[in-house]
Amino acid sequence: WATISDAMSRYDEQTVADWKEDLANLLVFTGLFSGIVTGFTIESYAWLQQQSDPDVSVQVQLLAQISAQLASFSVSSGFVNSTTQPVPLITVSSSSGPTTTQIRINILWFLSLGIGLIASLLAIMVQSWLKEFRLPGHLATRERIMLRQYRYQGLLDWGVPQIVSILPVLVQVALVLFLAGLCYLLFSLNTAVAKAFIAFVGVALSAYFAFTVLPILSRRCPYKNP
Numbered sequence: 403w404a405t406i407s408d409a410m411s412r413y414d415e416q417t418v419a420d421w422k423e424d425l426a427n428l429l430v431f432t433g434l435f436s437g438i439v440t441g442f443t444i445e446s447y448a449w450l451q452q453q454s455d456p457d458v459s460v461q462v463q464l465l466a467q468i469s470a471q472l473a474s475f476s477v478s479s480g481f482v483n484s485t486t487q488p489v490p491l492i493t494v495s496s497s498s499g500p501t502t503t504q505i506r507i508n509i510l511w512f513l514s515l516g517i518g519l520i521a522s523l524l525a526i527m528v529q530s531w532l533k534e535f536r537l538p539g540h541l542a543t544r545e546r547i548m549l550r551q552y553r554y555q556g557l558l559d560w561g562v563p564q565i566v567s568i569l570p571v572l573v574q575v576a577l578v579l580f581l582a583g584l585c586y587l588l589f590s591l592n593t594a595v596a597k598a599f600i601a602f603v604g605v606a607l608s609a610y611f612a613f614t615v616l617p618i619l620s621r622r623c624p625y626k627n628p
Contacts, residue, residue: 407543410550418532421566425525428569432522435573439515439580446511449504503590510583517576521569528566531557578607 500508535553537546557563581603588596613625 404543407547407550410547414535414550414554418535421532422529424566425529425569428525428573429522432518432525432573435577435580436515436518436522439511439518439576442580442583443508443511443515446504446508449500450508503586507583507586510579510586514576514579514583517572517579521572521576524565524572525569528562528569531562 535557537550537553585596585600585603588599616623616625
């Protein structure tokens with residue numbers, strides 16, 4: 403029983419240590435990534451509030467009407483100030499909403515931010531679950547083995563390894579959404595810059611796809627991704 407207990411302990415310690423290292427790296431990345439996305443969303447969410455103040459709109463309309471009336475005065479022979487055909491009143495739109503591109507950018511960036519934050523929350527929760535997996539030291543060897551198997555089977559039944567594996571995928575989805583929103587933004591500003599950025603992102607994503615597929619094609623390939 404002691405040999406079995408030692409083997410299980412070494413396996414569990416290595417597995418939990420690997421999971422904790424992956425989760426710690428993920429939390430560091432998501433923290434930096436969420437900070438970057440937040441900086442962009444602080445600027446972009448204001449686009450959704452692009453509506454004129456009604457009081458300001460009324461003032462603009464009054465000034466436009468006064469300007470039109472002043473423009474209708476002219477000097478002609480026999481008259482000092484004679485009013486000609488009135489100039490049509492200039493109408494000013496009372497509101498202007500965000501464009502379709504701005505709405506799409508906000509959708510992509512806020513989804514990216516939300517997914518990144520959810521991934522961070524799940525990572526913290528998994529870390530707390532792993533703490534509960536540790537066994538107390540006062541138990542006898544046989545009791546430790548039975549309790550370990552009971553808890554380990556619980557981890558498998560409730561899909562904890564799958565949750566740990568899917569967290570990096572969530573972060574990658576958030577990154578792709580952010581890059582897509584950035585492409586929309588660059589296209590609305592400058593097409594040449596947008597094309598250059600899309601080409602760079604395309605090469606980077608193609609390389610990532612290759613790094614993901616190559617381990618499947620060759621077992622000797624050291625590129626391991628979730």
